[in-house]
Amino acid sequence: MAELRYNRMVAAALADAMAEDRSVIVLGEDIGGGGVYGATRGLKERFGPDRVLDTPISEATFMGAAVGAALSGLKPVVEISFMDFLTFAMDPLVNQAAKMRFMFGGQGSVPLVVRAPHGGGVSGGAQHSQCLEAWFAHVPGLKLVCPADPPSAYGLLRSAIRDPDPVIVIEHKALYAARIEGPENPPILPIGKAHIARPGRDLTIVTYGAMLRHVNKAADGLAAEGVEAEIIDLRSLQPWDEPTVLESLTRTHRLVVAHEAVEAFGIGAEIAARMADIGFDELDAPIVRVGAPFMPSPLARELENTYLPDADRVIAAAKRVLE
Amino acid sequence: MNMRQCLDSVDRAVELLHIPGAGEKMTNATPRAKPLDISKMKALYRTVLLIRRAEERIRDLCVEGAVPGFIHLSIGQEAVAAGVMSALDPGDTVTSTHRGHGHAIAKGVPLEGLFAELLARDEGICRGRGGSMHLADLSRGLLGANGIVAAGLPIAVGSALAHRSLGRTLLAAAFFGDGALAEGLVHESFNLAMLWRLPVLFVCENNGWGEFSPSAGQLAFALGDLAKAYRLPHRLVDGNDVAEVAAATAKAVASVRRRDGPYLLECSTTRMRGHYEGDPQRYRNPVDIAESAARDCVAIAAAKLRDMGVSAAAMAKIEHEVDSAIAAAVAAARAGRAPSFDAAAADAYAARIG
Numbered sequence A: 001m002a003e004l005r006y007n008r009m010v011a012a013a014l015a016d017a018m019a020e021d022r023s024v025i026v027l028g029e030d031i032g033g034g035g036v037y038g039a040t041r042g043l044k045e046r047f048g049p050d051r052v053l054d055t056p057i058s059e060a061t062f063m064g065a066a067v068g069a070a071l072s073g074l075k076p077v078v079e080i081s082f083m084d085f086l087t088f089a090m091d092p093l094v095n096q097a098a099k100m101r102f103m104f105g106g107q108g109s110v111p112l113v114v115r116a117p118h119g120g121g122v123s124g125g126a127q128h129s130q131c132l133e134a135w136f137a138h139v140p141g142l143k144l145v146c147p148a149d150p151p152s153a154y155g156l157l158r159s160a161i162r163d164p165d166p167v168i169v170i171e172h173k174a175l176y177a178a179r180i181e182g183p184e185n186p187p188i189l190p191i192g193k194a195h196i197a198r199p200g201r202d203l204t205i206v207t208y209g210a211m212l213r214h215v216n217k218a219a220d221g222l223a224a225e226g227v228e229a230e231i232i233d234l235r236s237l238q239p240w241d242e243p244t245v246l247e248s249l250t251r252t253h254r255l256v257v258a259h260e261a262v263e264a265f266g267i268g269a270e271i272a273a274r275m276a277d278i279g280f281d282e283l284d285a286p287i288v289r290v291g292a293p294f295m296p297s298p299l300a301r302e303l304e305n306t307y308l309p310d311a312d313r314v315i316a317a318a319k320r321v322l323e
Numbered sequence B: 001m002n003m004r005q006c007l008d009s010v011d012r013a014v015e016l017l018h019i020p021g022a023g024e025k026m027t028n029a030t031p032r033a034k035p036l037d038i039s040k041m042k043a044l045y046r047t048v049l050l051i052r053r054a055e056e057r058i059r060d061l062c063v064e065g066a067v068p069g070f071i072h073l074s075i076g077q078e079a080v081a082a083g084v085m086s087a088l089d090p091g092d093t094v095t096s097t098h099r100g101h102g103h104a105i106a107k108g109v110p111l112e113g114l115f116a117e118l119l120a121r122d123e124g125i126c127r128g129r130g131g132s133m134h135l136a137d138l139s140r141g142l143l144g145a146n147g148i149v150a151a152g153l154p155i156a157v158g159s160a161l162a163h164r165s166l167g168r169t170l171l172a173a174a175f176f177g178d179g180a181l182a183e184g185l186v187h188e189s190f191n192l193a194m195l196w197r198l199p200v201l202f203v204c205e206n207n208g209w210g211e212f213s214p215s216a217g218q219l220a221f222a223l224g225d226l227a228k229a230y231r232l233p234h235r236l237v238d239g240n241d242v243a244e245v246a247a248a249t250a251k252a253v254a255s256v257r258r259r260d261g262p263y264l265l266e267c268s269t270t271r272m273r274g275h276y277e278g279d280p281q282r283y284r285n286p287v288d289i290a291e292s293a294a295r296d297c298v299a300i301a302a303a304k305l306r307d308m309g310v311s312a313a314a315m316a317k318i319e320h321e322v323d324s325a326i327a328a329a330v331a332a333a334r335a336g337r338a339p340s341f342d343a344a345a346a347d348a349y350a351a352r353i354g
Helices: A006-020 A043-047 A059-071 A083-097 A133-137 A150-162 A211-224 A242-252 A267-278 A301-307 A311-322 B003-016 B038-064 B078-086 B101-106 B111-118 B152-165 B184-195 B223-229 B242-260 B286-294 B297-307 B312-334 B341-346
Strands: A002-005 A024-028 A052-054 A075-079 A113-118 A143-145 A167-172 A179-182 A195-198 A203-207 A229-233 A236-238 A255-262 A288-292 B093-095 B172-177 B200-206 B234-238 B263-268
Touching: A002 A006, A002 A150, A006 A024, A006 A043, A006 A075, A006 A150, A024 A059, A043 A052, A059 A075, A059 A083, A059 B152, A059 B184, A083 A113, A083 A133, A083 B152, A113 A150, A133 A143, A133 A167, A133 A236, A133 A267, A143 A150, A150 A167, A150 A179, A195 A211, A203 A211, A203 A242, A203 A311, A211 A229, A211 A255, A211 A311, A229 A242, A242 A255, A242 A267, A255 A267, A255 A311, A267 A288, A288 A311, B038 B078, B038 B101, B038 B111, B038 B242, B038 B297, B038 B312, B078 B101, B078 B172, B078 B200, B078 B242, B078 B263, B078 B297, B093 B152, B101 B111, B111 B312, B152 B172, B152 B184, B152 B200, B184 B200, B184 B223, B200 B242, B223 B234, B223 B263, B234 B242, B242 B263, B242 B297, B297 B312
Parallel strands: A024 A052, A024 A075, A075 A113, A113 A167, A143 A167, A203 A229, A203 A255, A255 A288, B093 B172, B172 B200, B200 B263, B234 B263
Antiparallel strands: A002 A179, A143 A236, A195 A229
């Protein structure tokens, strides 16, 4: 066992992938010096400037270049400093990378990985805090994963780099400094598989990413009141592990879906809709979602603390489905 | 699909490009500075004529209602595609535009697959899913026509990065029109390609129009001046003279392959049709259309061949061969199968998981 840090596990996954496969390159703004979060620290020294490319502040074009490189034999891993900046790179991701294999009649694929941190809690304000994963989950041709802890940061990134399709790895700014005890060499985790983070019999709480911490805290609070919540960490958002969620629902008959992203039209809406459909006969209560209110992310700590979903909100939702 | 299968499909994708791996010696990468001989000029004429006749056939098929989707013809601009491709190696990669039939033909995409795609048949190079605006043939280095103006430039920049990173002596060529020049992607791509000294040949097909408006009303700069700002080597040529385009491209390609970095070739050309088939062109002055016709690249190439002493019979033979090839391809395309929905849906991903 060792102390695992999220940003170091990202760097370790990149280093292991680069050592294993010469076609893996890393590019992004300021990454040679470790990037904003230290998630690429040491890579330039080890693999050189031809494989660790510091780009100009030019997201649309270096993302487009990554698409072209992926079509021509490389496996580029792009770092976007803040997920909000993907707005500049929508064309190469949505119109190009996501559709090429399909539009080209199955010729080739685009083995591109994009690492994009989302999330608030750092007074980033409305342009540096957004959780935009639902946008990308809505685009056929893209895959999305969202590691909630340091071992998943390693395991999911390794899978993303090996995957033949474009994969967006959504990290969380507040997690980079997170550390937990874990195995020195964490396993590679498959895309599309959820993880039952905590077994329980009374209700199922589905979550992903940094929200898992709040859900864990909520489950502790509920346990003190004699309620056993089962927690599912989705790990993968597109595709998401529908069978695991459904199976849990058949045991607990109650479902809460919690995420930091704005609740309306979010990932939780899709999960709730699917379970209301294929899991209808299993449900003993309405499905309740927990997410941010429908407003931009505010700056002031007092405002942001109220804005961000937390354990209390999860407990309140759990109590609603347990009524 | 398991991990092994995922990796296999990546290998297959790379194999599709048929690009020699690192360290492998490419075909002669030195410039072809030979003076233009008759056989080379005949080949150029043949390509120009093939594109013209193929697009005239596409126009007729559009009128007939046999071609679904939006069709943009490059009639009047054929010499750019023919001249530029004549100086590229088969492994060089190309990104094209919405006006891309000529690029595909000149890059060597078989006419059967091309027409079957335009008629949206299963035998099409993209199995009827792409059509005119998404023609792609990775095995021949055609990384796609593109429905998004200027989107091909960064893709070519990245393809050039892959060529260099993997030790290939190949280049990537990006075609775009003057209608793309106000897009930020053009400016950013010039910057990135120059900054990283990548083997990119930028080819601007300057026909004076951006969709339905003159580009003079859209641009505050001349392309040559913009190139200077990026210290990007730039040359302006008569894009309707296929021999001039071919010679200028050979020089540009030599410069790029010497690892001098990217090069911008601006080809002054003429759009003889509307923005799309069906465009009544009410915005266009009849004098301008007549002037375009007077600079017809097919006529210019034919006159050059005649001046070189090629007989009328030899010219007629080329025409006959071109027309026969097109007729056969159209007949085959008409006999093609409807695409399968299940096969299409399955190709949204290379590896389905879960």
